Amino acid sequence: MDHALQTNSQFVFSRINHIDEDGLPLPSNAPQLYYYNWSIANRDLYPTPNFELIRHNYAITTGNFFFRRSILKKIGFSGF
Numbered sequence: 358m359d360h361a362l363q364t365n366s367q368f369v370f371s372r373i374n375h376i377d378e379d380g381l382p383l384p385s386n387a388p389q390l391y392y393y394n395w396s397i398a399n400r401d402l403y404p405t406p407n408f409e410l411i412r413h414n415y416a417i418t419t420g421n422f423f424f425r426r427s428i429l430k431k432i433g434f435s436g437f
Contacts, residue, residue: 361423368424372397 361369375383375390383390 371421373421
């Protein structure tokens, strides 16, 4: 949230913790962690985060998205 406020961002997402079906952290050698960490570490190789987001989906889920209400108004959502 601090980053979003400092940069006046309209849409941000947070990093995530990978867990298994029992809710335990994945081992450090899990392939999912390799690709996720590679994507995060190399995000500056691409013109925008969208390139790597589409390729490896480092946002992972919509549960870690934060966005301003004004975005919903811009796209026509009137539920607020």
